[in-house]
Amino acid sequence: xxxxxxxxxxxxxxxxxxxxxxxxxxxxPYQLLVAVILSAQAxxxxxxxxxxxxxxxxxxxxAMVRLGRKGIERQIRRIGLYRTKSKNLWEAxxxxxxxxxxxxxxxxxxxxxxxxxxxxxxxxILNTAFSEPTIAVDTHIFRVSNRTGxxxxxxxxxxxxxxxxxxxxxxxxxxxxxxxxxxxxxxTARKPRCPSCMIRDLCEFKHKTP
Numbered sequence: 165x166x167x168x169x170x171x172x173x174x175x176x177x178x179x180x181x182x183x184x185x186x187x188x189x190x191x192x193p194y195q196l197l198v199a200v201i202l203s204a205q206a207x208x209x210x211x212x213x214x215x216x217x218x219x220x221x222x223x224x225x226x227a228m229v230r231l232g233r234k235g236i237e238r239q240i241r242r243i244g245l246y247r248t249k250s251k252n253l254w255e256a257x258x259x260x261x262x263x264x265x266x267x268x269x270x271x272x273x274x275x276x277x278x279x280x281x282x283x284x285x286x287x288x289i290l291n292t293a294f295s296e297p298t299i300a301v302d303t304h305i306f307r308v309s310n311r312t313g314x315x316x317x318x319x320x321x322x323x324x325x326x327x328x329x330x331x332x333x334x335x336x337x338x339x340x341x342x343x344x345x346x347x348x349x350x351x352t353a354r355k356p357r358c359p360s361c362m363i364r365d366l367c368e369f370k371h372k373t374p
Contacts, residue, residue, distance in 0.1 A: 165313045167330070169366045173314065174335040176362050177342040184341030186292050188212065193268040193293035194260075195219055198228075200288050201252055201280040206243050214240045225257035225266045252280030270294050284320070288340070297336035299327045304347025305340070311351060313368030 165173070187208040190196040198218065202211045218239040222228035228236065236250035243249065256278040260266055268289065269275055275286035287300035299305070301320040305327075309315040315326035331339045350357050358364055358372040 165330075165366070165368060170314065170330055171332055173312075173363050173366050174332065174339065174342065177346065178335065178338065180362060181342065181345070184338045184345065186288075186341065187345075189215060193289065194225060196293050197256070197268050197278075197281075197285075197289055198253060200285050201256065202240060202243055202249055204249070204280075204285075205245060210243055214243055222257075225260040228253060228257040229261060249280065255279040256281065268293065272298075283324075287324075291337065291340050295337060297333075299324055299331070299336065299340045299343075301327070302344060303353075304351075305343045307353060308343050308347040308351045311356070311367070311369045312363070 186196070188196065188199040188203060189212045190199050195215070199211050199215055202214065218236070221235065221239055222231045231239075231254075233250050233254045236253055237246055240246045240250060259278055260268065264274070270290070272283070272286045272290060275281050275289055276283065281289075284300045284302060287298040290296035291298045291300065301309070301324045306317075306320055306323050309323045309327060310317065315323050315330055317323035317326050327339065328336070335342075346363075350361050356369070356373055358367075358369075359374065361367065364372065
């Protein structure tokens with residue numbers, strides 16, 4: 165996609181949604197970290213149903229450690245892979261307490277040392293909690309980037325690196341949310357909603373739906 169088209173793409177997405185936000189419910193970096201760990205292979209809706217009770221029972225990393233794995237499991241049982249996620253949360257919070265004074269670290273390296281946190285999750289935390297211009301590539305962003313021709317790549321790292329090169333500076337902070345929402349609600353996997361797409365004329369997808 166040409167630079168002029170990329171500029172227009174993000175101008176339109178920004179005009180439609182000037183203040184893009186995560187659909188996960190949270191109020192602190194700690195709560196966001198917990199919610200993002202829980203969201204792996206789960207919907208934001210299911211996570212948002214579980215976290216109010218979990219946050220009430222464990223309002224801090226230290227409280228999460230005291231709650232214990234079984235206590236966490238009881239709170240998140242409705243979420244897929246809850247046993248693995250409860251272990252990761254418990255271990256991650258122990259590390260937060262032991263090495264970071266109960267605070268969520270602000271570097272990718274430190275975040276990726278937390279159980280249950282990979283590059284994508286670290287980028288979400290850096291972007292959404294700490295306003296760093298990172299772009300976390302999930303399945304939606306991977307699909308949109310390849311389908312539109314915005315930042316084609318064979319894997320998520322390649323797409324992330326391409327996006328960081330082609331997205332204009334002024335749009336990088338919001339790009340993650342704009343692209344994920346576009347992929348979730350418009351450029352959907354099975355049948356993209358091309359007739360209602362605001363960037364249809366810029367998109368290079370050859371099989372647009374009528």
